Amino acid sequence: MSTSARPSLRRVRGEERSLAEALRRLSPYLEGIRWRWGAGLASAMLAGLVALAIPQVIQQLVNSVLRPGGDASDVWTAVAIMTVLGVAEGALVYLRRVFILPPAAGVENRARVALFRRLQRLPVSFHDSWPSGQLLSRSVGDLSLLRRWIAFGTVMFVVSIVTIVVGLVLLFATSWVLALIYLAGAVPIMWRSFHFRNDFRAASRLSQDQAGDLATTVEESVHGIRVLKAFGRGGEALEGFRGQADTLRGTEVHKAAVLSKFISLIVALPETVIGLSLGVGIYLVATGDLTVGAVAGFFATTAVLAGPVESVGQLMGMSLSAKTAIDRHAEVMDTPVDIADPVAPRTGGATGIPGALAFRGVRFRYPDVPEGAEPLLRDITLDLRPGETMALVGLTGSGKSTLVQLVPRLYDVTAGQVLVGGRDVREYELVELRRRVSIAFEDSTLFSDSIRNNVLLGAPEQVLADPAAAQELLDLALDTAQAQFARRLPEGLDTEIGEEGLSLSGGQRQRIALARAIAARPEVLVLDDPLSALDVRTEEAVTRRLRSVLAGTTTLIVAHRPSTVALADRVAVLQDGRILDVGTHAELLARSADYRFIISSFEADRSIESVMDSGGITAMTGTEGDRA
Known part of the structure; x- marks a missing residue:
C-alpha cells in the first residue's frame, strides 16, 4: 500500500512563478473583495501606527516629569492619551478582522468551487494519472492555507514592513547614532533571507506533495479495508503508511529547521544590537547629547518593532507556502481540457436515425x-x-x-x-x-x-x-x-x-x-x-x-x-x-x-x-x- 513502491505523481509543473505572478493567478477569485481587503489593510496599518505613537508619548512624559519643575498632572494626561490609543488600536484590530475574514473565506470558496468544476471537466485520462489524495490535498489543505494567508499573512506582512520602516524613521529622528547601530543588524538578515526563500520554498513544495501522497494512501487503505483484513495485510499497510508518515515528518522537521534558523537570526541580531545601543545611549545621556526621555522612547519603539521584526520570517515562510499552494492549484487549473464541447456545436436533430x-x-x-x-x-x-x-x-x-x-x-x-x-x-x-x-x-x-x-x-x-x-x-x-x-x-x-x-x-x-x-x-x-x-x-x-x-x-x-x-x-x-x-x-x-x-x-x-x-x-x- 505504500506509494514508495510506485511511480511518483506525474506533476505538470509550469515555469517557476514569482509571488506577484502567483497573486495574479488569484485575480478571478478576488472580484468584489479588493475594497474590503484594502479597508482591512488600512485598519491594520493604522493599528500599527497607533502602537508606534505610544513610545512617543512615553518620551514626552519622561522628559516632562524629569525636567526641573515638571508637572505631575502630565502623568495623568499621558495615561489618558495612551488609554485612548490602546482602545483605538484594539478597535482597529477588530475592524481588520471584520473587513478581511469574510472575503478571505469567499476567495477560498470560489477557488474550491472552480477547482471542483475543473475536475469535472478534465478528461478521464487526467484522473487516471493523478492520485485522488493529491487532488484532495489541493482542494482542502492548500486552499485552507491560502485563506489564512489572505486573511492574515498578506495584511500582516505589509503592515510589518510599513511598521518597521516608520519605526526606523522615528528611531533616526530620535538618535541617528543609535538608529544606525540598530539598522546594522538588518544587513545579515537581508543576506540570509535570499537563501531562506529558496530553501523554504523547496521544502514547502516537497511537504505539500508528500502530504498529498499520504492522503492517497489513507484513501486507498480505507476503500480497500475489506481486502486488507481478508488477507491479513493490515500490518504491512501500517508499515508502508508509517514509512510515508516518517518521510513527511522528516520534511516538516527540515522545513521547521530552515524557518527556525532564519527566525533565530532575526530575533538574536536585533536583541544584540539593542544591548549595544543601550550602552551607547547611556553614554550619550551622560555627555548630554541625548535626553533620558529620548532613550526611553527609543527603546519603547524598538519594543514595538520587536513583534513585526520577529514575525517577518514566519510571514515570509507563510507567503512562500501560499505561493506553493497557488502553484499546485494552478497545475490543475492549467491542465488542458482535451475533451470539451465543440467551438460551434451543431444544433438540431441527428442526421441519421436516432439510436444508430x-x-x-x-x-x-x-x-x-x-x-x-x-x-x-x-x-x-x-x-x-x-x-x-x-x-x-x-x-x-x-x-x-x-x-x-x-x-x-x-x-x-x-x-x-x-x-x-x-x-x-x-x-x-x-x-x-x-x-x-x-x-x-x-x-x-x-x-x-x-x-x-x-x-x-x-x-x-x-x-x-x-x-x-x-x-x-x-x-x-x-x-x-x-x-x-x-x-x-x-x-x-x-x-x-x-x-x-x-x-x-x-x-x-x-x-x-x-x-x-x-x-x-x-x-x-x-x-x-x-x-x-x-x-x-x-x-x-x-x-x-x-x-x-x-x-x-x-x-x-x-x-x-x-x-x-x-x-x-x-x-x-x-x-x-x-x-x-x-x-x-x-x-x-x-x-x-x-x-x-x-x-x-x-x-x-x-x-x-x-x-x-x-x-x-x-x-x-x-x-x-x-x-x-
Missing part, C-alpha cells in the same frame, strides 16, 4: 503511450442498427472496455469517427451526447446518498420536475434491473447506502448502477459487463427485461458469458484491436474458430450456468443469490 451507433476506421492510443507505439484499437469499423442489442466479445486485453468508453467520449479517438445518430460524437455538446448515451460499468460506483438519488442521477430533468413521473421511472428502472431488494432496505428507497455503496453486495451495487443507466432513458445504452456479479438466471431475467423495456434503445454490451452472448441480436468479435467478425451467435459458432475459442474460454461460466439450470445452487444454498 457506428464506428468508422477508429484507432485509439492512450494519451500517456508514446507516439510511435502501436495503438490499442486499430481500424475499428462496426455498425449497430437502431434498437439492436450487440454483444462485444474478446479475450482479456483485447480493448473491449476501451472501445465502449469512446461512445460517451470518456476518451477521444486517435483517428476515425464514432457516430451516434449519424453524427460524430465530437460534434455534440457533451451534455447532449451524454443525454443520448448512457453507460454502466462492471466496477459499479455509487455515491453516499439514497437509493432514490443514485438511480435518478441521470434521469431527464423534465421527469425529475414531476414527482409522480420520477417515481414511475424509478420503479421501472429498479424492476428492470431486478433491484426490488432496495424496497426491503431499512428505509426503503430513501436508505443511505454509505460511501461508494459498500454496505451493499457486489450484485446489489451492479443492479443499482444498471437501474441508474436505465433511468437515463438513453438512445444508446452501453454496458461494460455490468452483470458480472449476478447469477446466470438473474442476468437472464435482467437482459430479457431490458429488451422489453428499452425496445427502441440500441445496446452495446461487453459480454463474458455464453448466456449473455446468446441473448444478443448479433455478436462482434474483437481481437488484437480489430473487429475480426460480426454475426449471430449461431453463425459465428459455425464459421469462426477464433469465436469458438473465445466462447470456450467462458467454460467456468458455462459450468455455473449448467449448475443453475439443474437447480444445483438452489439445492446447495436454498437461494439464488448474488456472487458478492
Whole structure:
C-alpha cells in the first residue's frame, strides 16, 4: 500500500512563478473583495501606527516629569492619551478582522468551487494519472492555507514592513547614532533571507506533495479495508503508511529547521544590537547629547518593532507556502481540457436515425503511450442498427472496455469517427451526447446518498420536475434491473447506502448502477459487463427485461458469458484491436474458430450456468443469490 513502491505523481509543473505572478493567478477569485481587503489593510496599518505613537508619548512624559519643575498632572494626561490609543488600536484590530475574514473565506470558496468544476471537466485520462489524495490535498489543505494567508499573512506582512520602516524613521529622528547601530543588524538578515526563500520554498513544495501522497494512501487503505483484513495485510499497510508518515515528518522537521534558523537570526541580531545601543545611549545621556526621555522612547519603539521584526520570517515562510499552494492549484487549473464541447456545436436533430451507433476506421492510443507505439484499437469499423442489442466479445486485453468508453467520449479517438445518430460524437455538446448515451460499468460506483438519488442521477430533468413521473421511472428502472431488494432496505428507497455503496453486495451495487443507466432513458445504452456479479438466471431475467423495456434503445454490451452472448441480436468479435467478425451467435459458432475459442474460454461460466439450470445452487444454498 505504500506509494514508495510506485511511480511518483506525474506533476505538470509550469515555469517557476514569482509571488506577484502567483497573486495574479488569484485575480478571478478576488472580484468584489479588493475594497474590503484594502479597508482591512488600512485598519491594520493604522493599528500599527497607533502602537508606534505610544513610545512617543512615553518620551514626552519622561522628559516632562524629569525636567526641573515638571508637572505631575502630565502623568495623568499621558495615561489618558495612551488609554485612548490602546482602545483605538484594539478597535482597529477588530475592524481588520471584520473587513478581511469574510472575503478571505469567499476567495477560498470560489477557488474550491472552480477547482471542483475543473475536475469535472478534465478528461478521464487526467484522473487516471493523478492520485485522488493529491487532488484532495489541493482542494482542502492548500486552499485552507491560502485563506489564512489572505486573511492574515498578506495584511500582516505589509503592515510589518510599513511598521518597521516608520519605526526606523522615528528611531533616526530620535538618535541617528543609535538608529544606525540598530539598522546594522538588518544587513545579515537581508543576506540570509535570499537563501531562506529558496530553501523554504523547496521544502514547502516537497511537504505539500508528500502530504498529498499520504492522503492517497489513507484513501486507498480505507476503500480497500475489506481486502486488507481478508488477507491479513493490515500490518504491512501500517508499515508502508508509517514509512510515508516518517518521510513527511522528516520534511516538516527540515522545513521547521530552515524557518527556525532564519527566525533565530532575526530575533538574536536585533536583541544584540539593542544591548549595544543601550550602552551607547547611556553614554550619550551622560555627555548630554541625548535626553533620558529620548532613550526611553527609543527603546519603547524598538519594543514595538520587536513583534513585526520577529514575525517577518514566519510571514515570509507563510507567503512562500501560499505561493506553493497557488502553484499546485494552478497545475490543475492549467491542465488542458482535451475533451470539451465543440467551438460551434451543431444544433438540431441527428442526421441519421436516432439510436444508430457506428464506428468508422477508429484507432485509439492512450494519451500517456508514446507516439510511435502501436495503438490499442486499430481500424475499428462496426455498425449497430437502431434498437439492436450487440454483444462485444474478446479475450482479456483485447480493448473491449476501451472501445465502449469512446461512445460517451470518456476518451477521444486517435483517428476515425464514432457516430451516434449519424453524427460524430465530437460534434455534440457533451451534455447532449451524454443525454443520448448512457453507460454502466462492471466496477459499479455509487455515491453516499439514497437509493432514490443514485438511480435518478441521470434521469431527464423534465421527469425529475414531476414527482409522480420520477417515481414511475424509478420503479421501472429498479424492476428492470431486478433491484426490488432496495424496497426491503431499512428505509426503503430513501436508505443511505454509505460511501461508494459498500454496505451493499457486489450484485446489489451492479443492479443499482444498471437501474441508474436505465433511468437515463438513453438512445444508446452501453454496458461494460455490468452483470458480472449476478447469477446466470438473474442476468437472464435482467437482459430479457431490458429488451422489453428499452425496445427502441440500441445496446452495446461487453459480454463474458455464453448466456449473455446468446441473448444478443448479433455478436462482434474483437481481437488484437480489430473487429475480426460480426454475426449471430449461431453463425459465428459455425464459421469462426477464433469465436469458438473465445466462447470456450467462458467454460467456468458455462459450468455455473449448467449448475443453475439443474437447480444445483438452489439445492446447495436454498437461494439464488448474488456472487458478492
